Amino acid sequence: MSPLWMAFLILVFPGFAFTFAFAMAFAWIDRKVTARVQWRVGPPFLQPIYDFVKLLGKEVIVPLGGAKVLFLLAPLLGLSAATLASTLVWQANLWPRPGRGFVGDLIVAVYLLTIPSLSVILGGFASNNRVASLGSSREMKMILSYELPFIVALIVPIVNAGGSIRLGEILLGQSAVSHPSGILAFIAAILCMQAKLGLVPFDAAEAETELMSGPFVEYSGAPLAAIRLTRSMMLFVMPVFLITVFWGGITTEGGVLSVIVGSLKVLLLLVIVILLRNTSPRIRIDQAIRFFWGPFVTGMAVLAVVLSLLGA
Amino acid sequence: MSLKLKALCKSPWIFHVNTGACNNCDIELVDALTPRFDVERFGILLVGSIRHADALVVTGGVTRQAAPRLKRLYEQAPKPRLVIACGSCACSKGIFHDGYHMAGPVDQIVPVDIYIPGCPPKPEAIIDGVVKLLKKVA
Numbered sequence: 331m332s333p334l335w336m337a338f339l340i341l342v343f344p345g346f347a348f349t350f351a352f353a354m355a356f357a358w359i360d361r362k363v364t365a366r367v368q369w370r371v372g373p374p375f376l377q378p379i380y381d382f383v384k385l386l387g388k389e390v391i392v393p394l395g396g397a398k399v400l401f402l403l404a405p406l407l408g409l410s411a412a413t414l415a416s417t418l419v420w421q422a423n424l425w426p427r428p429g430r431g432f433v434g435d436l437i438v439a440v441y442l443l444t445i446p447s448l449s450v451i452l453g454g455f456a457s458n459n460r461v462a463s464l465g466s467s468r469e470m471k472m473i474l475s476y477e478l479p480f481i482v483a484l485i486v487p488i489v490n491a492g493g494s495i496r497l498g499e500i501l502l503g504q505s506a507v508s509h510p511s512g513i514l515a516f517i518a519a520i521l522c523m524q525a526k527l528g529l530v531p532f533d534a535a536e537a538e539t540e541l542m543s544g545p546f547v548e549y550s551g552a553p554l555a556a557i558r559l560t561r562s563m564m565l566f567v568m569p570v571f572l573i574t575v576f577w578g579g580i581t582t583e584g585g586v587l588s589v590i591v592g593s594l595k596v597l598l599l600l601v602i603v604i605l606l607r608n609t610s611p612r613i614r615i616d617q618a619i620r621f622f623w624g625p626f627v628t629g630m631a632v633l634a635v636v637l638s639l640l641g642a
Numbered sequence: 643m644s645l646k647l648k649a650l651c652k653s654p655w656i657f658h659v660n661t662g663a664c665n666n667c668d669i670e671l672v673d674a675l676t677p678r679f680d681v682e683r684f685g686i687l688l689v690g691s692i693r694h695a696d697a698l699v700v701t702g703g704v705t706r707q708a709a710p711r712l713k714r715l716y717e718q719a720p721k722p723r724l725v726i727a728c729g730s731c732a733c734s735k736g737i738f739h740d741g742y743h744m745a746g747p748v749d750q751i752v753p754v755d756i757y758i759p760g761c762p763p764k765p766e767a768i769i770d771g772v773v774k775l776l777k778k779v780a
Contacts, residue, residue, distance in 0.1 A: 554693075
């Protein structure tokens with residue numbers, strides 16, 4: 331693979347430009363559906379773009395006593411990780427051949443999907459603000475709580491695909507939801523996705539009513555635009571990652587019809603996320619840890635792994 | 643008109659500052675943000691942090707306690723920023739005109755871009771004022 335083709339992949343097609351366009355569209359769908367749930371009309375289609383351009387034009391303020399370089403670099407770290415994760419997942423979806431990708435790209439994707447949360451923690455601690463520090467500490471506890479069931483749930487499709495840790499082979503070798511074990515693991519992973527996206531009921535880290543916006547409280551201008559873009563990108567990448575691993579992905583093999591079916595699967599997951607976010611209250615951070623480490627999520631994921639090892 | 647200002651007029655995020663209001667203007671302002679009026683149609687959002695804000699909505703005549711804090715909040719908001727004086731007290735001290743505790747109306751502390759009179763102004767009046775301000779800026 332030549333460096334120029336690699337740059338094209340990362341910056342344009344399944345990478346930055348493509349993910350940017352879909353992130354904006356998904357952010358609009360999120361706000362529009364939320365508005366309809368609340369019996370409102372909601373913002374126009376280009377509203378996320380207006381917000382983004384406006385934030386790029388605003389003054390960037392670095393708080394007094396903050397770690398300047400880290401404060402400004404943390405949003406870029408999160409943004410690049412989300413872009414790379416999207417490139418990796420879409421590569422496996424667009425050209426699903428067993429030889430495509432590299433051994434262990436599933437593990438790399440899992441790491442890349444964690445980096446945006448880590449960058450939020452770094453940025454919050456770098457901003458020398460006690461509210462941001464509190465938000466960062468909650469975000470840390472949140473990562474501790476949801477990563478365990480998330481990774482346990484990801485073992486199920488690996489087992490079902492015969493022990494392969496390549497996204498391309500998992501995609502071809504399974505449709506995990508056709509087994510009971512796959513369905514259980516999928517449900518656990520959807521709950522973890524909600525926490526990974528930092529949405530209600532698991533948004534204790536940025537609780538607007540108590541912490542204003544948690545780790546983002548000191549951010550303004552272009553870094554804030556990068557943070558919001560990262561969050562919208564994650565809203566797009568996480569459902570695509572989950573259907574890639576658990577539900578057959580979006581393949582181009584079966585022509586237009588399979589692309590439409592794949593897109594509907596992503597939209598279904600997105601609507602589940604939005605409805606969960608609009609119909610639940612926020613839970614405390616200790617309740618979140620108990621929920622994720624308790625029998626309902628981790629227990630269910632472990633049960634799914636046992637079932638898949640038994641061949642169900 | 644520059645792209646920067648055009649985008650600002652399409653998504654003004656407001657930050658609510660109470661500098662000693664009797665809470666009537668605050669209730670009407672919160673009423674203007676309810677689903678009934680749905681100001682998100684115009685991209686208006688209420689934000690919790692001053693660093694995210696484009697417009698400060700100030701309610702109440704400024705008391706001596708609140709004056710330095712209002713000045714500090716204004717300096718903390720990233721440029722370009724707008725100030726909306728909402729209610730009679732914010733515009734002209736209102737019924738607290740001769741109060742010993744008053745530092746002055748909002749425009750003696752920070753520059754004001756638009757005045758919305760009324761005691762309290764109706765939500766429709768607040769939305770109308772914001773629209774007029776955005777037309778003036780654009």
